Amino acid sequence: MRGRQRQFLRQSIAIILSLAAFCIGVLHNNLHAEEKLSLPPAQVHPLPPSLAQWTDPKGQGDYFDRVRAVKAGFLVWSHFPIQVYIAPPPQGTLIKPEVWQAAIAQSVQDWQPYLPLSIVASEAGADINISANPPLNKSGQRVRSAETRYEIYVSDRKALAHCVTIYIRPNQSPQYITAAARHELGHALGIWGHSLTASDVMYFSQVRNPPSISERDVNTLKRIYQQPTLLGWPVTKILGRAFGNTFGVMTCRFKNEVQHPDRACLSAM
Numbered sequence: 244m245r246g247r248q249r250q251f252l253r254q255s256i257a258i259i260l261s262l263a264a265f266c267i268g269v270l271h272n273n274l275h276a277e278e279k280l281s282l283p284p285a286q287v288h289p290l291p292p293s294l295a296q297w298t299d300p301k302g303q304g305d306y307f308d309r310v311r312a313v314k315a316g317f318l319v320w321s322h323f324p325i326q327v328y329i330a331p332p333p334q335g336t337l338i339k340p341e342v343w344q345a346a347i348a349q350s351v352q353d354w355q356p357y358l359p360l361s362i363v364a365s366e367a368g369a370d371i372n373i374s375a376n377p378p379l380n381k382s383g384q385r386v387r388s389a390e391t392r393y394e395i396y397v398s399d400r401k402a403l404a405h406c407v408t409i410y411i412r413p414n415q416s417p418q419y420i421t422a423a424a425r426h427e428l429g430h431a432l433g434i435w436g437h438s439l440t441a442s443d444v445m446y447f448s449q450v451r452n453p454p455s456i457s458e459r460d461v462n463t464l465k466r467i468y469q470q471p472t473l474l475g476w477p478v479t480k481i482l483g484r485a486f487g488n489t490f491g492v493m494t495c496r497f498k499n500e501v502q503h504p505d506r507a508c509l510s511a512m
């Protein structure tokens with residue numbers, strides 16, 4: 244009789260544990276399903292006409308495999324023109340403000356045939372902010388490299404949006420300022436990676452004679468703008484919280500020697 248009682252007790256405990264595990268499983272799946280429902284699928288935006296018309300008859304290829312998508316997908320813009328603000332250099336900088344402005348404006352002009360860009364007079368509402376004041380490193384010194392940072396937020400229109408800040412050292416020749424800005428703008432426009440070919444603007448290291456934007460750069464840009472992204476599409480409140488204050492950094496160390504690409508760039512996300 245005692246043996247039967249023990250067996251009954253064991254069977255009852257096993258049934259209770261199975262039921263508990265089943266309930267926890269259902270609850271977990273429901274939560275998971277709810278999370279999934281709050282995430283809209285990444286979608287492709289229509290190609291901007293300037294990129295839709297772009298062709299490369301020589302088929303010089305691209306370096307799309309070197310470009311990373313971030314948590315929100317590819318860093319593409321979907322409203323044009325993209326507004327660029329050029330901040331004046333801080334007081335005490337050797338370069339004249341008008342020389343700095345012209346050097347940066349040239350780099351904006353260089354990308355203009357491929358994506359519509361507009362230089363705006365105010366920082367407020369600008370998509371890309373170009374600063375002559377590099378951020379501080381851990382030692383409290385200004386970083387010596389050029390850097391591009393993006394930040395993702397939920398816009399007033401309840402769409403997932405991003406804004407970009409570019410930091411460039413102003414104490415170099417206008418030619419190098421333009422070259423550095425051209426490269427960093429490539430990151431800001433969506434090329435979140437580096438080329439291994441020295442004749443591309445997005446080559447990972449600065450070269451003695453900075454190249455102009457190559458067919459390979461534009462081929463890569465076009466492929467990026469054909470990829471899905473969450474940016475520019477409506478989001479739910481839950482997703483907004485999930486992406487709030489998300490940012491990434493691309494640090495480009497411009498020197499005249501070749502560096503290993505993995506050491507030339509520190510990027511987050």
Ligand SMILES: [Zn+2]
Nearest residue numbers: 426437494495
């Ligand atoms: Zn770079």
